[in-house]
Amino acid sequence: NAGVTQTPKFQVLKTGQSMTLQCAQDMNHEYMSWYRQDPGMGLRLIHYSVGAGITDQGEVPNGYNVSRSTTEDFPLRLLSAAPSQTSVYFCASSYTRDGYNEKLFFGSGTQLSVL
Amino acid sequence: AQRVTQPEKLLSVFKGAPVELKCNYSYSGSPELFWYVQYSRQRLQLLLRHISRESIKGFTADLNKGETSFHLKKPFAQEEDSAMYYCALLTQSGGSNYKLTFGKGTLLTVNP
Numbered sequence: 670n671a672g673v674t675q676t677p678k679f680q681v682l683k684t685g686q687s688m689t690l691q692c693a694q695d696m697n698h699e700y701m702s703w704y705r706q707d708p709g710m711g712l713r714l715i716h717y718s719v720g721a722g723i724t725d726q727g728e729v730p731n732g733y734n735v736s737r738s739t740t741e742d743f744p745l746r747l748l749s750a751a752p753s754q755t756s757v758y759f760c761a762s763s764y765t766r767d768g769y770n771e772k773l774f775f776g777s778g779t780q781l782s783v784l
Numbered sequence: 785a786q787r788v789t790q791p792e793k794l795l796s797v798f799k800g801a802p803v804e805l806k807c808n809y810s811y812s813g814s815p816e817l818f819w820y821v822q823y824s825r826q827r828l829q830l831l832l833r834h835i836s837r838e839s840i841k842g843f844t845a846d847l848n849k850g851e852t853s854f855h856l857k858k859p860f861a862q863e864e865d866s867a868m869y870y871c872a873l874l875t876q877s878g879g880s881n882y883k884l885t886f887g888k889g890t891l892l893t894v895n896p
Binding site: 700702704709710711712713714717719727728759761772773775776777778 | 793818820827829830833870882883884886887888889
């Protein structure tokens with residue numbers, strides 16, 4: 670049982686490049702989300718999904734795209750990287766039961782630098 | 785809009801001293817609150833949630849709706865409690881559409 674797996678762990682991009690951060694979970698969780706963590710800003714929600722085929726925007730969605738074609742995978746795409754997207758990115762998933770959100774399980778993070 | 789405020793970026797205490805990490809929230813609905821912790825080089829993980837009223841690693845947190853607070857407390861801090869602590873608020877907007885909003889975090893250092 671791997672939990673939430675994020676790849677890559679580290680990435681350096683040049684401004685304007687595109688890339689996809691991968692996130693996979695093997696716990697059959699309906700809910701998946703992406704956060705970015707910046708010093709002094711805490712964790713901010715980028716996008717989230719409550720099930721396959723359903724996605725919605727969080728607090729800071731600009732510059733990022735997501736899709737959820739399967740329950741297991743929730744990739745985050747940067748279409749044209751900018752230095753402001755330098756951050757640590759976390760993927761998280763959870764199971765819902767009786768209308769309540771169970772705890773979030775977090776991936777180990779992706780440290781992204783955009784030059 | 786919902787908001788979570790953790791007024792202290794840094795908190796330093798000595799081993800054995802009581803510790804309180806403050807969290808205030810703003811939300812018009814019925815709040816569901818959590819404390820998450822990130823130890824050095826480890827993943828973020830749930831510490832406790834108000835709905836389960838449990839005590840984890842000696843930490844407790846009581847939801848005070850009148851003061852809109854969910855402060856995290858421990859009577860005797862240990863060095864291994866040194867970590868970044870995040871307060872989080874769950875909000876729902878119909879069906880299974882819910883979001884978890886985090887505060888900016890408090891870095892707790894417990895000195896020997």
